[in-house]
Amino acid sequence: MEFKHVSILLAESVDFLITDKNGIYVDCTMGGAGHSSGFAAQLEPGGLLLGIDQDDDAIAAASERLLHRFVCRTAVAKANFKDFAQVLDGMGIDKIDGIFFDLGVSSYQLDCAERGFSYMHDGPLDMRMNREAKLDAAYVVNNYKEEELAEIIHKYGEERWSKRIAQFIAAARKEKPLTTTFELVEVIKKAIPKGARLDGPHPAKRTFQAIRIEVNNELGILADTMEQAVDRLKSGGRIGVITFHSLEDRIIKQTFARLAKGCICPPQLPVCVCGKKPLLKKTGSIVPAAAEVEDNPRSRSARLRYAIKL
The missing domain is CATH 1.10.150.170 (Putative methyltransferase TM0872, insert domain)
Incomplete structure (x- = not known):
């Protein structure tokens, strides 16, 4: 069975995430390389697009579609997205310009009995x-x-x-x-x-x-992974996460809000004593347009949450 998956909120994700055409970007849920290809197409020779997935079928399909097809550098790694930092360490990469997560199950996985x-x-x-x-x-x-x-x-x-x-x-x-x-x-x-x-x-x-x-263990790894992702971003770097149901969306929303707030002191304290500074600015979300939902009903519940690192 061919690995087919319609990438949701593709244009919106690319427009938000890519700010430096020679930067380093990570797609932590590569799948069939739909979003990854969109990111890579915007990059120049100095740029790098790293795609990560834990599904062997996705790795095989994405490697064909992603490697050696773009002017930028591309790389593929097999790992759970919670282990993206270990993949970066193994490649000698410290800070990145953008990181992306498309949560949930792919169309291919759903359609493959x-x-x-x-x-x-x-x-x-x-x-x-x-x-x-x-x-x-x-x-x-x-x-x-x-x-x-x-x-x-x-x-x-x-x-x-x-x-x-x-x-x-x-x-x-x-x-x-x-x-x-x-x-x-x-x-x-x-x-x-x-x-x-x-x-x-x-x-x-x-x-x-x-x-x-x-x-x-889809929900158990989300909050910690988001914190690690923000930690690896350069100043001005961007994070985008597509969610599909209220449970995962709530975790992403609350984690972004906490990282944007900084201080975790009880409200009754007159001054901050925890010393935590805000890490994120400008958090928000985008939902698919009516035309996309009509073309792809599976996009109906999708939401792209995004943030920029201070």
Whole structure:
């Protein structure tokens, strides 16, 4: 299956991020190199675009599309985006001009049944972005305690029927382990009352999101990674992050706000004693235009959050 992915908010991301055509830029979630190619196309021979991804399929596709195709220097590295600083250290790079994150799952991963991300395609319960990782969706579904499942589905999926879904999963797996996406979908459909299934998104959407987040620790690494990213930026350097659901968006928004504020002293203190200075200026966000949403419905929930380092 060809690695296809439509890059969301592409023009907006390129316009914001690239300020020095001979600068160093990092795309920490390279995927099929859609955004990476857009960044690289703006750079001159002195510039460098580094693309990072943990998915072998993405690495293969992006290497073809990115390496040796632009006038600037390009490089590709396999790593989880939380480890981008180690990649930079290995290349002898200290400060960078811009860093970019496109969070969530790619269209390719969703459409590739064997990856097990989608409730729309039957495949093994996998959901690993890094296929060398030990934890997969089958283990979560079949081995987590019922209470743990309920908590994950509620916390990461914001699913009102989380306890009931966990109960039905626990009952079903006593008969036999759940091994495919469609087996899990059927259990979820039985768990959610018929009336509640008539409105809103696919009944399995929130549960699948929750399990995917758990498998890949998507939220647990965000705040620390954003702080590291800002630390590696030059003065005036830029950070852009595309989010797709309220949980990750809230973390990015709050982290940027904290780094832009600086001082963390209690409000009752008359003067600052913590000594923390603001690191960011001009934070904001952009959502896709109506035309982009019409062309690509998956962009509907996307939001580009951005900031500039002081």
